Amino acid sequence: MSCSSVGRCFRLCAAPAAGEQSGFGALRGLPAAGADMYTILEYRGLRDKATCGYCRGHGGKASHGMWAHSLTVQDYQDLIDRGWRRSGKYVYKPLMSQTCCPQYTIRLSAVNYQPNKSHKKVLKKMQKFLQDGEVSHTTSDGISVEPMDSQADSPISCNVFCKDKSDVPEDELKPLSSEVEETEKQYGEKEMEKDTEETDKESGDPTETATLKTNVHCMPNPGKGADTTRPPCRKAKDIRKERRLQKLLIPKGDETPLTEPPAVSPTASKPKANGTKSVEEFIDVPDSKNLAHRLEVKLVPVSMEDPEFASSFDSSAALYTKYQMSVHKDLPYECGPEEFTRFLCDSPLEPETRPDGVSCGYGSFHQQYWLDGKIIAVGVIDILPYCVSSVYLYYDPDYSFLSLGVYSALREIAFTRELQKSVSDLCYYYMGFYIHNCPKMRYKGQYKPSQLLCPESYFWVPIEKCLPLLESSKYSRFNGNPKEGDKDHLSELNRVRVLHKRTVMPYSVYKKRRKGPSDETVVKQYATLVGQTCAERMLLYRS
Known part of the structure; x- marks a missing residue:
């Protein structure tokens, strides 16, 4: 899955425009701390019909982008929690409902x-x-x-x-x-069997060892055929499956097995340790x-x-x-x-x-x-x-x-x-x-x-609940409550913070001073994507 072509394409579109500079110096309308304590962004709008690096589809990718001159860690945390992501100084948010390969933020x-x-x-x-x-x-x-x-x-x-x-x-x-993907049920069964085999092998189950030894040392004498007085030989794999099934079927506190256990050596198997090693213990x-x-x-x-x-x-x-x-x-x-x-x-x-x-x-x-x-x-x-x-x-x-x-x-x-x-x-x-x-x-x-x-409500949902929805549709709203929307939705456009001619001002003041056609549509789109909280805190650079 090579992304080199995608990377080249992105690097060209994400590069700063000619004459762009990240240093704004002292800005009017801000405390003495200056611009270095604030997020300053240039909204680049929607970039669509781009080549997708995942499915290799032409014209299927769409995302909104911003160039970040500076970005506080709290603002970036809030942006990530609304589906944004950075690559260098370019910050982008996939248009989930239109892109060919929807990308869901995972944590x-x-x-x-x-x-x-x-x-x-x-x-x-x-x-x-x-x-x-x-x-x-x-x-x-x-x-x-x-x-x-x-x-x-x-x-x-x-x-x-x-x-x-x-x-x-x-x-x-x-x-x-x-491996080729199977149905969810088939995959689960296959993994369970594999896990059981590997666990027994690693733990060195003495019961299994004794069983194997019994099968080896109870071979019938040459020429006389199978010994009918002993139980038939069975594969260790089948024994493990049966033992696992018994454990699942025996009610809690009931020690009586539902079926007759296979003949094995009287040596009892040792209980496995309940504790699981942490990642730190493995790293050490x-x-x-x-x-x-x-x-x-x-x-x-x-x-x-x-x-x-x-x-x-x-x-x-x-x-x-x-x-x-x-x-x-x-x-x-x-x-x-x-x-x-x-x-x-x-x-x-x-x-x-x-x-x-x-x-x-x-x-x-x-x-x-x-x-x-x-x-x-x-x-x-x-x-x-x-x-x-x-x-x-x-x-x-x-x-x-x-x-x-x-x-x-x-x-x-x-x-x-x-x-x-x-x-x-x-x-x-x-x-x-x-x-x-x-x-x-x-x-x-x-x-x-x-x-x-969730790409619509920005609530976090356990992945186990999301997977069935994604099996049905590549784009899905994970929040099951249709009435629950974006809690930080844009509610007051005039309070959006704008940086214009080295002066910080609310959008209500900026639109009166601006000369030329109105850019309200662009500013509104930006504020809707970043949310009311970030829109009031971050500085949207307008030339």
Whole structure:
């Protein structure tokens, strides 16, 4: 799922216009703090009939866009919760009812997350590699290398999630099953059987072992045929199925089995531990003094004023070029230092330090993965008041056997959980966009418990309730109450804040001073999309 063409298209449309500048200096009508504490946006309107990077359809993509000269973390948090997403300094919102591949904002409750079997495999694989240097090049982890999304125009951020800086997810956040999709019932049954087999195999069930030994040592004497005094030999797989069925059928507190159990060794099976390892326990590598490899994860703010970011810029940019050319088949001029800077280093977010416990502060960061002193992956993230938002992931293709897309996503989830210990509200991990009619983008639904944003009411709904609706229609309103609409809908256009000729004023004053045709339709469209709260707080630049 290459997004290179989409990325190129987006980068052209998202670039600032000639003569545009991000510095506005001192503005009239604002406190002495100046413009650096305010969001300043230029609304670019609707861009439709664009090529879709997900289904490759021509003219099927549509989204509204804004160029952000500056953006406070709170304003961006509120915009994300209304379906917006940034790619560099370009902020866009898919027109869900018209675009060919609707993109629903998805978030994970990081504090309640427990790794599933596929995620555990990736974590264990990394543990073994660091401890023993063991390398596994198999692709049987049940995970497909898929990026997370880095969006630009339509998707959200090709990040851990396909290339895309503009429209297609791009970093492998998590593997997608390569099997052909079956009906929901068939898929569930198949997965249950697979899970049962793997669990028994990993736990080393003594009952199963004894059964297998019985079958081996009770072979009839040569020439006499089967021993009719003993029960027929049965496959261990069938025994496990029967045992599982019995557990489901036996009423709670009733120890009497419904059917006669198979003849097995008198050795009783040990009960499995009730506790489940957390993602942090898997990440922690024991015996750190005798490791074959050492992995260090550094969080650096996206700023050339930061010495660590500045010193690693060249190696990070070279890694980005290598990744884009190898994984997304970009040409050198499409992924050089300039493009790298515009896409992943230029951020409109204004860094903020608040007295609420987040030691690193809020804003845009690069989470760098250093293996034995060499940078092998970089996860681009935004730390906001209520979440860690994944923007993009790029990595060294030589280390793809470590499933770095999935691994980095799990590390970012663990990082969110760490921040939540200091700031209780910062408890979500935003994975970008979930695109149900794009099979390669469904992997995000495997991170649970997750919620999707209703595109009409902007309420969060558990993904399990959304999936049946998306099976029926690619675009759906998730909120079941038809009377419940946008609580922050535009109610007073005259209170929209406008920046005109370096002066901040309400729209009621601006429209009287403006010369030329009325632009009320455009301003109203902008305010409707961002909501009344943001429209009154942010500054809409009008020339």
